[in-house]
Structures are given as C-alpha cells and as structure tokens.
Amino acid sequence: MVEEDFGPISSLLYAWVTSFGFMRSFHQFIVSQMSCSSGPILDVGMGPGVVPxxxxxxxxxxxAIGLDPSVSMLKIAQKRGARSGVYDRLEAVRGTSTHLPCRSSSLGTIIAxxxxxxxxxxxxxxxxxxxxxxxxxxxxxxxxxxxxxGGLLGILARSHTMDGSTFVRSSVGSGFVRAETLKVGRYFVGILVK
Known part of the structure; x- marks a missing residue:
C-alpha cells in the first residue's frame, strides 16, 4: 500500500465530510490534546488542513507544517488557512511520511x-x-x-480505525523509547516518545 493521493473530487468530498459534527468533535479533541504543544508542529497527511x-x-x-501527497488537498488547506487568518503560519508541503521536509532533531511534536x-x-x-x-x-x-x-460514522470510519495492538506492532523496532496507547471514547491515540 502507498499513501493515498486524493484527486480533486475526492479531496472536495473529504473536505466536506470534515464539516460533519462527528469530524468537528474529532478535530477539537485532537487540538485540545495539542494545546500544551509549542510549535512548530508537523501534521503528516494533513488532508484539508483542519487540525493545523x-x-x-x-x-x-x-x-505548522502540513504535509500531504495530494496537490488538491494542499490547495484546500491553503484556502482554508487564508480564510482563517493563519496562512502566513501554515506551510503546506507536498510529500509523504517517508521523506519529511525537516532537519534532524528539529521538532517537538509530529501528528498523524x-x-x-x-x-x-x-x-x-x-x-x-x-x-x-x-x-x-x-x-x-x-x-x-x-x-x-453503526450509523454514518461507522460507515465512514470503517477504513480509518486502529487499535493498540496494531499500533504497537507497527512501532516495534522503530527506536522510540516509549509507546503509549489510549482509547478515549470513540478515538484511538497512539503516542511514541523519542
């Protein structure tokens, strides 16, 4: 599997779905967890840019730096950043998780x-x-x-799920000093500490 590169239509559809209440709640949850993070942050696979x-x-x-393989998603994120007044502090970059556009040991927080x-x-x-x-x-x-x-969330989230054991298996041998997993309501959170 390679990282998904959304085209123009699927990017617009995904951006529209982010306006649904359950997605707004999900994004608010993420940002509340990050409120103690001092920037800069890197969002790998930022999509339409809601979180950064x-x-x-x-x-x-x-x-913040927002990284995404989709040019269409980057354009949506840049427009949203301009409307929100944060355009000058959001660097939208095309790329994938295998080649991060940052210097070694330069960031304190990376999210996906x-x-x-x-x-x-x-x-x-x-x-x-x-x-x-x-x-x-x-x-x-x-x-x-x-x-x-169940419901619309269950249908849309089906391919966007993860549990603790899958996350831990993915992180074995990656060199991080600690791996943590949490289930908070309907959300999964995995944390790796360098």
Missing part, C-alpha cells in the same frame, strides 16, 4: 490524524519521524477506534 489550522488559531505564536492507516511503509516512515523529532519529542497518531460502529 485549528491549532494555529489557538496558538497565535506558533507555526486519520492518515497513519494509509502509511504503506510504516517502519521506514517511523524511522523518518524519529529522525525529525528532538530528544523527548512526541509523535501522536489519531484514528477512530474499531469499536465505532
């Missing part, structure tokens, strides 16, 4: 929200995440928990 934009709205002195399940070369990607994190830095993975079932 919300983070920047709450943290006026920070900046609803993108980690797309990473086809997780071991290589996690080595790259580790390279970019400062000592003590954290990598946060946010996905829906597999227990989400």
């Amino acid at each position: 934009i919300r983070f920047l709205e709450r943290n006026r002195s920070s900046w 929200s609803l993108s980690f399940h797309h990473w086809g070369r997780r071991r290589e990607s996690l080595q790259e995440v580790r390279r970019v994190l400062r000592p003590g830095g954290r990598f946060y993975v946010y996905e829906f928990h597999p227990s989400v079932a």
Whole structure:
C-alpha cells in the first residue's frame, strides 16, 4: 500500500465530510490534546488542513507544517488557512511520511490524524519521524477506534480505525523509547516518545 493521493473530487468530498459534527468533535479533541504543544508542529497527511489550522488559531505564536501527497488537498488547506487568518503560519508541503521536509532533531511534536492507516511503509516512515523529532519529542497518531460502529460514522470510519495492538506492532523496532496507547471514547491515540 502507498499513501493515498486524493484527486480533486475526492479531496472536495473529504473536505466536506470534515464539516460533519462527528469530524468537528474529532478535530477539537485532537487540538485540545495539542494545546500544551509549542510549535512548530508537523501534521503528516494533513488532508484539508483542519487540525493545523485549528491549532494555529489557538496558538497565535506558533507555526505548522502540513504535509500531504495530494496537490488538491494542499490547495484546500491553503484556502482554508487564508480564510482563517493563519496562512502566513501554515506551510503546506507536498510529500509523504517517508521523506519529511525537516532537519534532524528539529521538532517537538509530529501528528498523524486519520492518515497513519494509509502509511504503506510504516517502519521506514517511523524511522523518518524519529529522525525529525528532538530528544523527548512526541509523535501522536489519531484514528477512530474499531469499536465505532453503526450509523454514518461507522460507515465512514470503517477504513480509518486502529487499535493498540496494531499500533504497537507497527512501532516495534522503530527506536522510540516509549509507546503509549489510549482509547478515549470513540478515538484511538497512539503516542511514541523519542
């Protein structure tokens, strides 16, 4: 599996879905977890940019890098950033998890929200995440928990789920000093500490 590259139509559809209440709640949850993070942050697979934009709205002195393989998603994120007044603090970059556009040991926080399940070369990607994190830095993975079932959320989230054992298996041998997993309501959170 390679990382998903959304085209123009699927990008617009995905951006539209992010306006649904359950997605707004999910993004608010992520940003509340990040509120203690001082920037810059890197969002790997940022999609339409909701998470870094919300983070920047709450943290006026920070900046963020949003990475996505889809040019269409990057354009949507840039437009949303301009509308939100954070355009000058959001660097939207085309790329994948295997080649992060950052210096070694340069970031304290890297996130992947609803993108980690797309990473086809997780071991290589996690080595790259580790390279970019400062000592003590954290990598946060946010996905829906597999227990989400039924209704529209269950249908949409079915391919965007992860549990603790899958996450831990993915991180074995990646060189992080600690792996943590949490289930918070319908959300799965994985944390790797360098």
